[in-house]
Amino acid sequence: MTAVSDIYPAGQIVLREVGLRDGLQMVKTHPSTSDKKEWIRREYDAGVRCFELGSFLPAHRYPQFADILELIEFLKELPGTHGSALALNRKGGDAAVNSGVAEVTAVLSASEAHSKANINRTQDQAIGEIEFLVDLARSASHKPLVSVGIAMAFGCSISGDVKVDTVLSLAERCLNAGADVISLADTVGYAGPTDVATLCKEFQNAFPNRVFGIHLHDTRGLGLANAIAALQNGATIIDGAMAGLGGCPFAPNATGNIVFEDLVFLCQKEDIYTGIEIEQLLGVRDVVQKSMPQEALYGSIAKAGLPQPTELDANK
């Protein structure tokens, strides 16, 4: 049985690459399974260990995730990795638990309106589903972690402001239902740094023994400003997607997740150990671009390169 602290030790920053799941949610072309494996393999070589691999969703509607089982198997072959997969209903949860994936993620919306729009369920019903998923996970021999992403935790594009207390109360219900890890998501890029800092601090105050994650979109340009606020205020699991892939049906025209490569650079600048080598990571963009030539790739480090002074001796 895996303990949460084996995967997410308290105080240790884990950068999670969600490109293969959230990044592919809305793309027009889909990478082949072998492209995805190359993507994972090369990120692994660059030092990435934590991957969101896909969703358990009907393959006829979401063909981009049809190969989720194969990716889960593939990741198991790479020592030291941790994979997660999304499950939005009982069928998906059952398949996810049976797949042997190390972590199964459910989604709960911070607003009732988005809950209905996104998963066609009330918040109460969604929490019921989380209880069901936890039971499934506990009864599986490999006992996967169950995580819950709280969508719209920083404001909702349907119903507006979301109160900190609302999020904390939902988080508490998830934890009482047996969830191992909570991730707070700025699904539509409504958060500013102080919003992120406040919710992180309050989460820590409320649940001092729980590691938690932050999932940010760079919709309005504040993604990395929010990421540093999260890192400075107790969040240890930070999501990003290669090349900033990933739109959101509730935020049309917007760019996607925060750029994973830029997030690694931010950590490097802040002396936060990630184990990831940026130059090597940047090479993975070639795989992404090759497999989805129509997709716009984002990223500042990819464009400007790492700081590389031309002289090392300032006195020259």
Add this chain to the structure above:
Amino acid sequence: MTAVSDIYPAGQIVLREVGLRDGLQMVKTHPSTSDKKEWIRREYDAGVRCFELGSFLPAHRYPQFADILELIEFLKELPGTHGSALALNRKGGDAAVNSGVAEVTAVLSASEAHSKANINRTQDQAIGEIEFLVDLARSASHKPLVSVGIAMAFGCSISGDVKVDTVLSLAERCLNAGADVISLADTVGYAGPTDVATLCKEFQNAFPNRVFGIHLHDTRGLGLANAIAALQNGATIIDGAMAGLGGCPFAPNATGNIVFEDLVFLCQKEDIYTGIEIEQLLGVRDVVQKSMPQEALYGSIAKAGLPQPTELDANK
């Protein structure tokens, strides 16, 4: 005579639009004078009051700044505005002071190597020029403010790391020479949030009665993360350029200044009063685009729009 505190009151955030100067440093096409006036006028209508208008440089080499005198006159007609212009040598300084512009800006590099590469002068010589400029300014009837931008204050693309003490010692020499305002520039996008926070705190400790500015480029994606670090640590004058215009000859391929519109959004999110109305500001991009159709415009708020929930009642 204008006092520094009239323009930059202690503790009050001033966002300065540097698109017309730093933003035009490297563009391929140049807006006409009437386009620039429309740009200024429409930004003024949106609430912008502080503008860097251009450089006093030889018009045959920098034709984009040939109309600087006309813009200075134009800005004077708009009540409550404050204009600055760059001067890199005695001839420019003389012309700038004679123009009646409210603030003349000199540049000093934090590294000796960049000082020589950028203005073909040692740091000692550059400080001598600042003394000369201050004398000129003090003897003019309208007594313009003299500001100094310390380039490469967070690291240099030629000589690498720049120590905080080096920057503080240069700042002290500028202040002793009579400079009214210091702006610390991350010319090539080397800074991270902690670098910015540290230098801002140290600057405040060293010169507690001085307002100071931060000039950031978004070269490596950390521009707004650095801006919030500056705002949280005592900097009150923050530069940005419309649509993120402005490259840097020392940072090839890179994007430019932080996007002014996104900076305003950041302030709005952080409840920092700027007096600027974002929707109206976004309209100015049309002027920029029309006048420089070949230039890439950046900006997240322009792309995603302001957060606008579709329902205002969460219970619907």
